[in-house]
Amino acid sequence: MKAASTISVRDGHAIVKAGEFIEARFGAGTSPSLAARKTLALLIAKAAGEAWRPGSHIIAKRELRGTHNANDRIQDTLDELMDVKFQMPSTSAQGRAATLTAALLAWTLNEHAEDGRATVEWEFTAPARAILQGSDYYARLNRAALLAFRSKYAITLYEMGCLLAGRRNPTWSGTVDELRERLGTPSNSMPNFSDFRRLVLTPGKAEIDQLAAFTMDWLEKRGARGKITHVTITFTPKDDDATNAAADEAERHSTGRRSRREGTADTMVDAASLIAVAATRMSVSDTLRWPADDRVDEFKTPELYAIGQTLGGGHAVQRLADQYVRVLKDRRRQLVGDALKADWTKWVTGCSAKWGRT
DNA sequence: GATTCATTCTTGCTAAGCTA
């Protein structure tokens, strides 16, 4: 543990995590949030070579809150981590195969102060310390890349990749249920593999291919009735240029990262311009159709729908519709103002004619 | 081999909530 953590202390860009923790499954019913997964990695990195010792560790709140400028979410994340349990193969006192289930954190102490010196104190549980002490294989995670991920499942896939990418056989194979347990996917969500692929594997691959020093691919194996039963994930190391590009991207601001990944930054500007032009063509009578709850459905024109489909399907349509509503609201205010101004001018003109005054 | 039926997948969409 000491030898492994020396790496992270030396360069400051790496987080060293015991292989057992990466290969452990999350306890039944637990699916840590994105913030919780990042915070856990930071706590392990902070404890470094002393993590296995009994006793507390301390980290400054400013190190935990990331780019968010307040500490208001730290307590919620700590509460969530207190409920996180991990499971791994073990043996019972009788020497028989068993499953070990244990919590990670024994307790946390969150200072009420909000200044720059405010800290969080915590202690790992005895089972967690035993794993850290006895582990002889580790994954070296890139701190910037880890903090840049936006999908909670991408983080766990990235940790798996860091553990496997340098090996002779950098693959993980297992059933769909085993993969769901490894990633901490709630058992009652995404019952169809198509949803699991669309919301877990595809976004995870997109982020890993952009931010990690390796790429991710997977193969699906079908069983009876065409149902997908097994998955094999392969993590392939990138060459030097691609690795440097990934490191640069991880250091850049997150704004525009998805656009850079998908190459859609320019088309979004054009779409917004088209919406603004379409909105200015509204008549006064159009504003009378404005629904009380501002729902966009009645304003989803075929042109808007076509633009959204071109840019990326349902989500793009929704974003454009939201933008369309904002433009329409501005247009409505302008139209109402113009109508009032016209009425006022007409009334004043009538008064002048009637009473002979200006 | 054709048909029926049940299951699963694909696609499109919406809503809630989180983050910068």
Place this chain on the structure above:
DNA sequence: TAGCTTAGCAAGAATGAATC
């Protein structure tokens, strides 16, 4: 506030097993 992720729903398509 805008952009995004996560999650769920619905309709239709695709697939495989059972039956005739």
